Amino acid sequence: MSSRRKPQGTIERDRAENARVKAPEPRLQPSDFGLSNEASRPVQSALIRAFVESFLELAAIIENARALANQSAVPTHEAEVLRVLEDANRLAENVKELSGWVYPPRIPMAFTEAVGKADALNQAGLEPDRVEQLFRILRKRPVGAPAKRRQSFIGAFEFMLESKKHSQGQATRKFCSCGKQTHDPQCEHNLKAGVRGLKEILRKYAPELVNRYDSLHPDRAKKVNG
Numbered sequence: 001m002s003s004r005r006k007p008q009g010t011i012e013r014d015r016a017e018n019a020r021v022k023a024p025e026p027r028l029q030p031s032d033f034g035l036s037n038e039a040s041r042p043v044q045s046a047l048i049r050a051f052v053e054s055f056l057e058l059a060a061i062i063e064n065a066r067a068l069a070n071q072s073a074v075p076t077h078e079a080e081v082l083r084v085l086e087d088a089n090r091l092a093e094n095v096k097e098l099s100g101w102v103y104p105p106r107i108p109m110a111f112t113e114a115v116g117k118a119d120a121l122n123q124a125g126l127e128p129d130r131v132e133q134l135f136r137i138l139r140k141r142p143v144g145a146p147a148k149r150r151q152s153f154i155g156a157f158e159f160m161l162e163s164k165k166h167s168q169g170q171a172t173r174k175f176c177s178c179g180k181q182t183h184d185p186q187c188e189h190n191l192k193a194g195v196r197g198l199k200e201i202l203r204k205y206a207p208e209l210v211n212r213y214d215s216l217h218p219d220r221a222k223k224v225n226g
């Protein structure tokens with residue numbers, strides 16, 4: 001360590017070095033988030049990868065903020081704080097957005113299973129009020145419909161990515177999650193809208209997949225409208 005007086009610029013640089021905290025080792029894997037990454041599922045894999053990366057980046061920024069807060073020797077500037085906050089905010093939004101696509105729909109717990117859990121909690125000494133509250137959460141209908149539809153959009157997109165012969169109609173019959181015996185034009189319309197939404201997300205996190213999809217299935221309507 002040198003006792004030499006450092007010029008101002010060096011101090012600034014040192015601070016930047018100190019604030020840049022390395023990502024935690026060993027790196028977290030999708031399985032650490034309860035997600036399985038299947039090589040045969042390019043879209044699902046890309047979304048899971050983006051989710052884990054965004055999460056780790058967010059964790060690193062939080063570490064950064066902690067380091068910044070612990071640097072009492074040099075005052076922290078407002079601009080620096082705002083930059084950290086903006087980064088954290090952006091990444092938190094990404095994590096939230098992606099979590100809606102990577103996690104499968106939650107299945108409501110069967111009644112007997114929920115009762116068993118509630119009993120165990122009761123015996124563990126949890127207050128009856130809290131047990132009742134948890135019991136209700138366990139039994140609650142999941143807000144799973146959108147998540148379920150999202151999984152069907154991912155499946156349809158991946159199916160169409162396999163071949164230009166895989167049409168939207170085929171994808172609808174294979175992946176529509178409406179539950180009806182036969183699918184109608186509304187089903188195809190819904191799937192089309194869902195795939196459009198998925199493409200928007202992918203453009204942000206895995207644009208190469210959208211390019212591949214568009215080259216296989218050029219949007220004729222788009223050309224007509226310019």
Ligand SMILES: [Zn+2]
Pocket residue numbers: 176177178179180182183184187
């Ligand atoms: Zn349908």
